[in-house]
Amino acid sequence: MVMLHTVNKSPFERRTLDTALRHAVKGAGILLIEDGVYAAFDGTVVAEKVKAAMADHKIYVLGPDVAARGMSEQNVIDGVQVVDYGGFVDLVTEYDKVQSWL
Amino acid sequence: MAIEVNGKSLEVDEEGYLANLNDWEPEVANVMAKADGTELTDSHWEVINFLREYYEEYQIAPAVRVLTKAIGKKLGKDKGNSKYLYELFPYGPAKQACKYAGLPKPTGCV
Amino acid sequence: MSEPWEDEPEGPVRKFMYVNRRAPYGTIYALESLEVVLIAAAFEQDVSLVFMDDGVYQIKKGQNTDAIGVKNFSPTYRALEGYDVEKLYVERESLESRGMTTDDLVVPVQLVDKDQLAELMEEQEVILSF
Secondary structure (H helix, E strand, C coil), rough: CCCCEEECCCCEEEEEEHHHHCCCCCEEEEEEHHHHCCCCCCCCCCCCHHHCCCCCEEEEEHHHHHHCCCCHHHECCCEEECCHHHHHHHHHCCEEEEECCC | CCCEECCEEEECCCCCCCCCHCCHHHHHHHHHHHCCCCCCCCHHHHHHHHHHHHHHHHHHCCCCCHHHHHHHHHCCCCCCHHHHHHCCCCCHHHHHHHHHHHCCCCCCCC | CCCCCCCCCCCCCCCEEECCCCCCCCCCHHHHHHHHHHHHHHHCCEEEECCHHHHHHHEEECCHHHHHHHCCCCCHHHHHHHHHHEEEEEEEHHHHCCCCCCHHHHCCCCCCCHHHHHHHHHHHEEEEEC
């Protein structure tokens, strides 16, 4: 069974997303929350890395954290799924377990 | 701590500032002023209303120097000076007027 | 004796720079920096603010924190002008690597590249980094 990895650190400042991706098995989910949401947007220097990761992983981003930061859901990378708090709970039950990278 | 306004009990902190911004209504200012032995005039209300608009726009209560300058710009030079504002609000214009306006205590203010 | 409405005598004016490098809500740095700037503005120094690295996100337009239950303090950056804090610098490289332009920002800023920023930093007497 596969795991859901949550990442809450900015990809521009910390290596948390890289670490999570390096340790995620094929099929594992990646949920971007808090400052982790900055990885979810097109036109940035980390966008290509996230797009490449989508070959092996479903990637989600938490909508309320996107709105708080003034980022536009229209700019979210194609294929990255925006979820609300209810969706967050659904993911936690859908995946086998959760690893919260800090 | 709490104050009674129009039959409702509103929570305030130890210095008398409203705990919840949204509890404010004009009568709050009257009740607070009365407790300080002050009767609010139109001149007081100009400043109180100005502060509420300022907070709405910038999400902070202005420091006294900023308040003074902004009042001068909006209401005229004769009102945009510390002497005028201290006469209206002798406990400190930003501090006392902010309290009556239901705002938090200004950051680093008099 | 001085009355409370009389200004304090003026001391020497020094060049202060606040360097903001963190995103707004994930940590407390951005809000702490803003509060220090507002308090220190009372001392009427020559203040400049820099937004670089993730700090550029502090002044991103359109922030709406209703759903996360945290105060949105981005409107407060627009009050800085009234505090005579008018030198706002944004590092071009930081903004571009995040796919943003000055149109995305809540305040007018001066865009500087990393070399110009290095020079500005050298001109300061006090630098506070958040």
